[in-house]
Amino acid sequence: MTPSLTERRKAATQLDIARAAAELFTERGPDGTTAEEIAVRAGVAPRTFYRYFRSKQDAVGPLLAIGGDHWRERLAGAEPGTPLPRALASAVTESLTVPHEAKAEGMRWTRGLLRAAAGDPALRAVWYRVNQESEDRLVPVVARLAGEDADPLEIRFAAAAATDAIRVALETWAESDAGLEGPGSPAELAMRCLRELAGGMRLLTEPQQS
Known part of the structure; x- marks a missing residue:
């Protein structure tokens, strides 16, 4: 089945957040990174981050x-x-x-x-x-x-x-x-x-x- 526009947007947002997390983990390590910093790097609100993910590692x-x-x-x-x-x-x-x-x-x-x-x-x-x-x-x-x-x-x-x-x-x-x-x-x-x-x-x- 072809994903709906909403599903594609959701997947794109999740991938943006994932890339931001990977960048920060590479730069600072997981211990030196917060979920809020990942949200800022991805250009989303912290509440958006937690809508999709339970933790920074996730x-x-x-x-x-x-x-x-x-x-x-x-x-x-x-x-x-x-x-x-x-x-x-x-x-x-x-x-x-x-x-x-x-x-x-x-x-x-x-x-x-x-x-x-x-x-x-x-x-x-x-x-x-x-x-x-x-x-x-x-x-x-x-x-x-x-x-x-x-x-x-x-x-x-x-x-x-x-x-x-x-x-x-x-x-x-x-x-x-x-x-x-x-x-x-x-x-x-x-x-x-x-x-x-x-x-x-x-x-x-x-x-x-x-």
């Missing part, structure tokens, strides 16, 4: 969720009948490859927030919540690609494993000084994680050609 949720939204959309767009491992690999590679500056900026925000989360339990909890929500939304996408006869347990496990593969890849990249492309990049690390998973999960093992 405010970055929409920014952290963008990547998961993009790769699920790419996976959902895979042709029916595409083997799940191939569809996952393609979606992950496309979503973590950085073809333009706007996407590179988003990845830099993610790196800064993940580094800040290492010392802030509340911010780390937001990151884990975003990943859990992404996993839940991934289940029906995986189910469609896996086919009607797929085991529901394997579907849920595949969705959880794929989500964690990307989470671990991003966290590992954020801890390093690796670039956005090449060895140690998010896409390269995520593909390494997926290959490790494929060795032990039947649903993530590509069928052999006869």
Whole structure:
């Protein structure tokens, strides 16, 4: 369904607040930032901030969720009948490859927030919540690609494993000084994680050609 104008405006305001929070967390750290300062940076009233978010850490949720939204959309767009491992690999590679500056900026925000989360339990909890929500939304996408006869347990496990593969890849990249492309990049690390998973999960093992 196409979002209404009101829903689009709400999402835009939430993202403005999320970017303001990310900027201030990068400059001062979560401990040195207040919700009121985030509201001022975003150009909204404090009451507007609290209408959308419960805490200053919660405010970055929409920014952290963008990547998961993009790769699920790419996976959902895979042709029916595409083997799940191939569809996952393609979606992950496309979503973590950085073809333009706007996407590179988003990845830099993610790196800064993940580094800040290492010392802030509340911010780390937001990151884990975003990943859990992404996993839940991934289940029906995986189910469609896996086919009607797929085991529901394997579907849920595949969705959880794929989500964690990307989470671990991003966290590992954020801890390093690796670039956005090449060895140690998010896409390269995520593909390494997926290959490790494929060795032990039947649903993530590509069928052999006869």
